[in-house]
Amino acid sequence: MAANSLEIIDMDNGKMFICPDYFDISIVSDAKNIFKGLLDEKPETISLDTKKMESIDTAAMQLLFVFINDAKKKGININFQIDDDSLCRTASVLGLSKHLGLNCE
Secondary structure, three states: OOOOOOEEEEEOOEEEEEOOOEEOHHHHHHHHHHHHHHHHHOOOEEEEEOOOOOEEOHHHHHHHHHHHHHHHHOOOEEEEEOOOOHHHHHHHHHOOHHHHOOOOO
């Protein structure tokens, strides 16, 4: 997988979105289309794997925020798989940790 490629993996109870190494404005449009497709499928759970993500910019964070809110409205469970703190750090600076459902402490 290339550093900024977007990947979806089928799981038993839903789908997993593998976040790119650098989740930034250059791929937000492509990610938005993928997220729209995931919301249309309405899987039970969507996992967001951020283990390899080195950075996320404000545009990508805004997209995640909207995606998570839309998923919740549709009754889709969102899980994060976090090993690195880049998502937590950016969410904290933007005041979005609680809104994204992150427990980054």
